[in-house]
Amino acid sequence: MATLLTLLGEYAFETHRRTRTETRNAFLQLSQRAETGELTEIVPFVQQQRRDEQQFVEGHLNDLRDLVWNLLGAIAKIAQEESDEDASLRQQIQKLSLQTQRPEALDIHTLRHTLQSITQVLEQREQRHRQTLQQLQGQLHHLMRELAQARRESTTDPLTGLYNRRAFEECLHHTVGLNRIFNYPATMMLLDIDHFKHLNDTFGHATGDEALKHVAEHIVRVCKRKSDFAARYGGEEFVVIMRETTLRDAQKIAHQLAEQIRRSPLPVPHGEPIRMTVSIGVSELQPNEEADAWFRRTDALLYQAKQTGRDRVVA
Template identity: 45%
Template sequence: MIAMLSIQESLTVLVVDDQAVPRLLARAALESLGHRVLESADPEGAVRLFMQSRPDLILLDVEMPGHDGYWVARQIRAAEQGGWTPILFLSGRNGDEEVWRGIEAGGDDFLSKPITTTLLSAKLRAMQRLLVMRAKLLERSEELRAANAQLRELSTHDALTGLCNRRAIDERLHQEIAACRREGQPLSLALLDIDHFKRFNDSAGHVAGDACLKQVSQLLTDACLRPRDLAGRYGGEEFALILPLTPRSGAMTYARALLRTLARAAIPHPDSPVAPNVTLSGGLTTCVPDEATTAEGLLLRADDALYQAKAKGRNRFFSYEMQLDTEEQLHQNSRL
């Protein structure tokens, strides 16, 4: 939360003037009003002191040897990078041209020399009001940013499991197709279902069903070991895995490891004809994307492979390209 400035609070004021007497008078007036004073007698030193101390307000003499006050103001504005520190120019000249040059350089107001405590107090109060208004605006902007981030989170993540939702999966899949196309690297996609989840809900109830979905979601999240791997809830008991830089053989190895991890978790299924514990069926598709590759095409192939995995008895993954499921591949490997 941004700290709010009260109009009654004291300020740290940087006084910049090459002449000692005007600096002394300004210090006396400011301290009588309860403000803390920093002083600089030269333009370059003023910029350095500003960078070191970040004062709340600057009283800046216009006429100085070498660089004038307008130069100092421009340096300070460039150094703030989006911030804003009120600058009051001090000058014996206050014609229209001088005011215009001051505003162009980044100043906010003019005070004619010699300054009076009464006028200085009024100007400072006006600047304090602007500082308070800016702090409030920044606070509201921060609240809006946080609200937008929360809205973005809600719009891209599933409320129950915390996984990416279908919208986010589709968006990420388009991004990874483009990235793998540029890189000339393989991309694997898996769609997977919890086997006989309706029977789970009918037997154990929807509260237990939600708990099961959360457990499986955490397992899928933990299985995403690389930064670009993504697990998402595609809908109901259906999930998606996006696995960039994963060839088809690697995807099958990944799928077998995932099934073993789920088996070790031993989440009881009260009414499954497949196994006493929760199992998954999944469809895999892998390609090195080219200009003809689309997210819709990958999803259709993964969905077709998922259908094949279910038709072959569930509790397995089927690869669309290899036309092989994890059980068959395991048996083939054992014969080698």
Template identity: 40%
Template structure:
């Protein structure tokens, strides 16, 4: 069920995958916008050869205006990891192309040249086929298809051709292309989800790996600064884990790591917090929007949960485990490495104070 939900709607994606997909869409929109800006301007010279004299200048001006808008999209680099802005960029890309098509079709109709000019009738099919370039959820594909189909219906209505055989054929072809392009787009999303999991997940615990934790911590720090929100990190170390492995074996150690990972998943806020394996028996959790008091409460809850949990090791015994935690909240102007260093210093103070506790960084 979950794989279908991930393909149906972007709302089911994690906060961190949304960052990845948004940046992917952002880069592709920029490349395509630059390409279209060049082609729209260059095609003016082709229009001088193909178009009748009466419509050359209006359409040339429309091409130049759309080129400027495409260049604006190319230069719009602010917040590339924002899902809302990524979808807005994509929508603007389609709307600029659609607006140019609507204007050029209306101009050709008014001057009586619509059927005598080659190429312009294929614009709707080209636009809807472009969906295949982007990794989109099913509901996003349906939304774009509905929008472009409505534009085509309005265009046919303005021509007075709505309902005739040629128009019905065009509408049918448009929907067939939408199905093909939409299928390719959803497949892209599925492939991106699979690759994202393989590249960013720890194979033993299923948590984020060190690379994803550091990347997303950097992104969340930037977002929280922009929104004037706090952000905290918890750095964990399982107490006396080396001795545990020596006594019970590495298979027992893996069971403890998986159990601790499950505890972190349950304590994390869905789609907001990111728990990850930092290396060996060390874990790190990113808590966007949390101040020192809230982060300390989470650390205390994790300590209490660990005290009440036992696991069955391969020898048949049931054993418990505890963790020491360093808590640090981002300071103004602080870098990622400085934040983690303070959390690490707090963690060592917690261990020096007797373990099985959390310590707030200075």
């Protein structure tokens, strides 16, 4: 139950009532209470959170629906106004045509008035098109900003700021596809914080969160190339995909990362800093290897590192 509540908090999203961080912290508190047998608040809270999330999604869908209706309304309005103006233009052109067919009845004043009327209709149409276009551009830009923000949130781990598992799976398949086209080397590094459960149980979830952020910061410092892709895979596991990187170079990077974490204890308020270590599995993508097979092979190397004493790199 406690693990399930923690997972619900990790993948919750912002609602009108709480931010993602607030929701996550609330689920963590419920998880801690569940471990001590306090279960009375769990069902009402989860029900309320699900209702809030449903309202949040429906609200955003309504915003999108309103934008579509505004767009359709603007198009319909333009079509109607242009239809009316086309009728007026046809009438003015017919007048002009009749005058040119009877040169003896050609009146300069009438001709000037007809041409001015045609010019005025065309100018009004152009001005209205500009105004409508500006309004639609404003609405579309607002929607695009919201969609971009939603996209970032859907692919980012809220605690560490790294990419999440969903983004990693996309990157994994893209990397395999590109490798088959360009045949450049690509390596994967899968790492796990050693004795994380003991750390969590001993010092609490807040310290556990700080430990996750601590490791994430070191990953970002070491794997700092633009082509390096770092994600929190889940729990205390992290994964890095390094394109155009050989296994030999990836091993050096993995040892450097492990050493930095080993030499950088986690600061704890009112206590001694906590020494941390990680176990790392490293592998290079093989020719024609499928994405899932590559990940499973790397995971097996991580398991080997854990089983042979932890605090080591296995490649």
